[in-house]
Amino acid sequence: MTIRSILVANRGEIAVRIIKAAKALGIRTVQVHSAADADMLAVKLADEAIDIGSPAPKKSYLNIEAVVNAAKAAGVDAVHPGYGFLSENADFADAVEKAGLIFIGPKGDAIRLLGDKVAARTVAAKAGVPTVPGSAGRLATIEEARAVAAKTGFPIMIKAAAGGGGRGIRIAADLADLERLFPQASAEALAAFGDGGLYLEKVITKARHVEVQILGDGKNFVHCFERECSLQRRRQKVWEEAPSFLLPAEVRAKLCESAVALAREVAYRGAGTVEYLYDETTREFYFIEVNTRIQVEHPVTEMITGIDLVSEMIRVAGGAPLSIRQADVEAFGHAIECRINAEDPAKGFMPAPGTISRLVVPEGEGIRFDTMLYEGYMIPPFYDSLVGKLIVWAETREACLERLRQALSGLVIEGIPTTISLHLALASDASVARGAFDTRFLERWLETEFAAKTGATAEVA
DSSP: OOOOEEEEOOOHHHHHHHHHHHHHTTOEEEEEEEGGGTTSHHHHHSSEEEEEEOSSGGGTTTOHHHHHHHHHHHTOSEEEOOSSTTTTOHHHHHHHHHTTOEESSSOHHHHHHHHSHHHHHHHHHHTTOOBOSBOSSOBOSHHHHHHHHHHHOSSEEEEESSOOTTTTOEEESSHHHHHHHHHHHHHHHHHHHSOOOEEEEEOOTTEEEEEEEEEEESSOEEEEEEEEEEEEETTEEEEEEESOTTOOHHHHHHHHHHHHHHHHHTTOEEEEEEEEEEETTTTEEEEEEEEOSOOTTHHHHHHHHOOOHHHHHHHHHTTOOOSOOGGGOOOOSEEEEEEEESEEGGGTTEEOOOBOOEEEOOOSTTEEEEESOOTTOBOOTTSOOEEEEEEEEESSHHHHHHHHHHHHHHOEEESSOOSHHHHHHHHTOHHHHHTOOOTTHHHHHIIIIIHHHHOOOOOOO
């Protein structure tokens, strides 16, 4: 079935991104929004907009019935969930299809399987993908957790079986920590995801976070190379690059091949990301999880491959085969993405909603700014603080960093504090330039180098 109209079941910059891709394909767009988002850019760009509820996400963007009813009322062919909110909710995917509409993403069964991290580990192992040493399945009791820890040793990571975004995760340095943190992690996971299930993974010290972009149509599967995502704060990515510049060629080949094997194992449909930890010392990589949606950081892959991932998702959902084969996918140059948040880095990253009084976006070769902002727009206080993504491409990483510094210096967002200063400092840091960082680097750097330069205060919970 050719998709002629799409309902965008999200907000912010990803909603704008989906609308632009749909318009380029000649597809009519309908944007849902909460009462707080009536003036957002996606509403202005869409062909039609529908109010689905009050500002609270549970009463709007997370309300499956309201979103599906809006899609039916608008007479659309398909629903695109973006990232976050309902994007990895198998019940939502099922509800969309039950309503006779197309869900732009994997089937509900695939989301359910891969969204449970314990089940996903089992699938990965079956596909021959290396997994981090840890529990074979969910842990029902602390006694089972003790037995696993006795085999793997400490430190060990306690992780939620469902969900993501760094929630429901604790690191236990010893047995006492394990017994204290296990119930805490379970309670947090239950509150965040409605599922308190946990499993354990051995902590890989000085690990890098590397992920592979996959595309599938249920029969054909390709990778679009990998991304480096090690610069994280509270396990949330802050800065992403493509490709992972210090990855040996033979490791890159094995890593990407393993992601395709996993996609093939579940007959994957749509865009997805297979995430790994990479141990530079041993040159070993380990599967972490699969994100069954488009990622925030997808633009860096688009910049080095020239593939429009969102458009490909839409085409495949409409029943078309992948337009590319693996031999068609080539990587050129280097790309870096900086997540620009409405937060004050000097005050512990305190969220800072407000009105945009001035916006100047840098232009030029290799510069892209995906955003929800416009002058006069008032950022509501109810949602994630991401307001834009500055993406820069150049032929080499060194040239990319230089172009990034220039682009960041030219990006002006007035009326609210933002994380532009953080990224300027990172882009000028010697360790970042050398690639001498791991998943714990940024938090150490914030407490030392960044604090010394800016007088930044302690973390805000």
